Amino acid sequence: xxxxxxxxxxxxxxxxxxxxxxxxxxxxxxxxxxxxxxxxxxxxxxxxxxxxxxxxxxxxxxxxxxxxxxxxxxxxxxxxxxxxxxxxxxxxxxxxxxxxxxxxxxxxxxxxxxxxxxxxxxxxxxxxxxxxxxxxxxxxxxxxxxxxxxxxxxxxxxxxxxxxxxxxxxxxxxxxxxxxxxxxxxxxxxxxxxxxxxxxxxxxxxxxxxxxxxxxxxxxxxxxxxxxxxxxxxxxxxxxxxxxxxxxxxxxxxxxxxxxxxxxxxxxxxxxxxxxxxxxxxxxxxxxxxxxxxxxxxxxxxxxxxxxxxxxxxxxxxxxxxx
Amino acid sequence: xxxxxxxxxxxxxxxxxxxxxxxxxxxxxxxxxxxxxxxxxxxxxxxxxxxxxxxxxxxxxxxxxxxxxxxxxxxxxxxxxxxxxxxxxxxxxxxxxxxxxxxxxxxxxxxxxxxxxxxxxxxxxxxxxxxxxxxxxxxxxxxxxxxxxxxxxxxxxxxxxxxxxxxxxxxxxxxxxxxxxxxxxxxxxxxxxxxxxxxxxxxxxxxxxxxxxxxxxxxxxxxxxxxxxxxxxxxxxxxxxxxxxxxxx
Numbered sequence: 029x030x031x032x033x034x035x036x037x038x039x040x041x042x043x044x045x046x047x048x049x050x051x052x053x054x055x056x057x058x059x060x061x062x063x064x065x066x067x068x069x070x071x072x073x074x075x076x077x078x079x080x081x082x083x084x085x086x087x088x089x090x091x092x093x094x095x096x097x098x099x100x101x102x103x104x105x106x107x108x109x110x111x112x113x114x115x116x117x118x119x120x121x122x123x124x125x126x127x128x129x130x131x132x133x134x135x136x137x138x139x140x141x142x143x144x145x146x147x148x149x150x151x152x153x154x155x156x157x158x159x160x161x162x163x164x165x166x167x168x169x170x171x172x173x174x175x176x177x178x179x180x181x182x183x184x185x186x187x188x189x190x191x192x193x194x195x196x197x198x199x200x201x202x203x204x205x206x207x208x209x210x211x212x213x214x215x216x217x218x219x220x221x222x223x224x225x226x227x228x229x230x231x232x233x234x235x236x237x238x239x240x241x242x243x244x245x246x247x248x249x250x251x252x253x254x255x256x257x258x259x260x261x262x263x264x265x266x267x268x269x270x271x272x273x274x275x276x277x278x279x280x281x282x283x284x285x286x287x288x289x290x291x292x293x294x295x296x297x298x299x300x301x302x303x304x305x306x307x308x309x310x311x312x313x314x315x316x317x318x319x320x321x322x323x324x325x326x327x328x329x330x331x332x333x334x335x336x337x338x339x340x341x342x343x344x345x346x347x348x349x350x351x
Numbered sequence: 352x353x354x355x356x357x358x359x360x361x362x363x364x365x366x367x368x369x370x371x372x373x374x375x376x377x378x379x380x381x382x383x384x385x386x387x388x389x390x391x392x393x394x395x396x397x398x399x400x401x402x403x404x405x406x407x408x409x410x411x412x413x414x415x416x417x418x419x420x421x422x423x424x425x426x427x428x429x430x431x432x433x434x435x436x437x438x439x440x441x442x443x444x445x446x447x448x449x450x451x452x453x454x455x456x457x458x459x460x461x462x463x464x465x466x467x468x469x470x471x472x473x474x475x476x477x478x479x480x481x482x483x484x485x486x487x488x489x490x491x492x493x494x495x496x497x498x499x500x501x502x503x504x505x506x507x508x509x510x511x512x513x514x515x516x517x518x519x520x521x522x523x524x525x526x527x528x529x530x531x532x533x534x535x536x537x538x539x540x541x542x543x544x545x546x547x548x549x550x551x552x553x554x555x556x557x558x559x560x561x562x563x564x565x566x567x568x569x570x571x572x573x574x575x576x577x578x579x580x581x582x583x584x585x586x587x588x589x590x591x592x593x594x595x596x597x598x599x600x
Contacts, residue, residue, distance in 0.1 A: 049393065049395050049529075050392055050393065051390060051391065051392050051393065051394045051395075051529070051564060053560065053563075053564040053565075053567040053568045053571075054567070054568065054571055057529070057530055058394060058395055058529040058530075106582050106583070106586050107586065109583050109586040109587055109590070110585075110586035110587060110589045110590035110593070111590060112590065113586070113587045113590030113591055113594070114590040114591070114593045114594040117590075117591065117594040118594060155423070155425050155436045155439060156435070156436060158436075159433075159435050159436065163433075270587075274583040274587075277579055277582055277583050277586075278576065278579035278580060278582075278583060279579070280579070281571065281575050281576070281578050281579030281582060282575045282576050282579055285571055285572060285575055287571070287578070287579060287582050289567065289571075289578075289581075289582045290392075290567065292582065292586060293585065293586070293589060296586060296589050296590065296593070297589075297593075300589075300590070300593030300594070301593075337433050337434060338432050338433060338434070340434075341427055341434050343498075343499070343502075344426055344427050344495070345424055345425065345426050345427070345491075345492070345495030345496075345498075345499060346424070346425050346427070346436070346499070347422050347423065347424050347425075347495075347496055347499045347500070348422070348423050348425070349420050349421070349423075350420070350422065350423050350441055
């Protein structure tokens with residue numbers, strides 16, 4: 029017998045899994061609390077910097093860390109309700125919310141989210157929901173990212189040239205020929221109600237299928253299609269997102285039982301802190317710099333998703349419980 | 352009452368079995384250290400010990416089966432460069448969890464017929480499509496189902512070990528991962544001699560969410576509309592609370 033040696037340090041399975049693991053009751057997986065708080069924080073930071081909800085990053089990342097896609101979509105919508113309330117309160121104090129415009133967007137958004145949740149249930153039954161979620165992301169992020177990058181780069185170059193020409197404040201096109209005109213005082217606009225209605229409807233469908241508030245579609249559309257002043261855009265966008273996301277959350281809870289409140293709250297805690305830090309950071313950067321950075325980020329997500337969909341999958345087969 | 356009495360009796364029989372080998376004793380007695388796996392917020396997996404005694408030499412095989420569910424298996428196909436779910440096959444009454452442990456390699460102590468009849472080992476699980484008997488073209492789907500369940504740690508990749516202490520006392524540890532499905536489980540114990548099953552015992556085991564998680568899940572399931580409204584209100588209040596410290600910033 030040789031000298032007594034200390035036994036080799038074996039990794040203890042219960043501590044190597046992390047003492048901060050929490051079991052999510054609806055997702056039915058255990059995840060690290062710190063990872064979820066950090067994820068919420070990063071997404072909140074980005075939304076603070078860029079003025080978008082960040083759902084387009086949150087949902088794919090949740091799926092990546094092991095949350096079932098259907099739960100990720102529904103819980104992101106729930107998280108969005110809280111994040112938007114927090115954001116709207118900040119903008120409202122500065123008088124930067126056009127409630128009338130928000131209301132019209134909302135009417136369209138409500139109908140859109142009804143249709144979207146119904147579509148979601150249908151696609152889930154036929155086994156194509158993940159395909160549709162991924163395709164929607166690639167199409168939207170690719171298009172928007174590309175457009176923002178082009179626009180941002182142009183603005184950036186124009187800003188560098190001394191004596192660059194100013195853009196016309198308002199451009200008239202076919203959009204201004206539509207019926208049902210309404211006056212939006214805070215936005216200083218007199219346009220057809222069909223425009224915000226249609227935009228809201230489209231965003232409602234997106235929210236239900238992708239678990240996003242649609243801020244990254246809504247914000248550019250409000251500026252370029254509706255012609256709203258930039259100052260009232262984030263607040264108004266967030267205002268209507270509260271209600272669309274709330275509708276989506278309730279409908280997902282009823283139809284698909286996929287809303288994980290514990291997950292949503294954890295993301296929210298990190299999110300609000302990140303958003304406050306982000307908005308301070310964002311105010312120090314120039315507008316076109318922000319847009320170029322956001323465009324690159326959006327494009328990176330789109331490229332990653334495209335790669336995932338076209339690369340030969342590691343596993344050809346997948347399984348799911350029949351409900 | 353009667354069940355409790357029976358359990359006390361079997362415990363007595365176990366003790367009696369230790370002391371002597373009465374010919375009239377049951378050939379196989381076994382029990383679990385716990386009949387409930389409770390899933391709480393800090394659940395990261397759990398294990399129970401199955402222990403028991405036989406009335407003489409023999410091999411013991413232990414099978415753990417989770418509640419049965421219908422599972423659909425989908426195969427991806429490349430369409431215009433994109434991988435989409437194309438063909439699918441639904442299997443009826445698939446155990447959501449399956450583990451097997453044996454005192455010696457299965458093929459050394461059983462015949463293929465015995466393994467097939469008692470479904471000993473993942474290869475011998477009866478997995479039948481809902482629309483009829485298994486055809487040759489369903490085989491890849493069946494294999495994929497098993498592989499997928501193994502990757503999720505729901506089916507065991509290997510046969511576990513049943514340890515004998517002496518000739519008649521045995522024990523094995525059953526481990527449950529953090530993603531263990533909830534429901535009513537069955538733990539089957541088989542006593543095998545001369546390549547056939549001479550005695551068997553089935554013990555129930557419940558895996559269930561307990562505490563707050565159970566209440567959240569039940570509520571979300573039974574009162575889904577109310578749950579949705581509460582989820583929204585909670586998020587709104589949380590958002591409002593979160594904005595308070597930054598009010599004057």
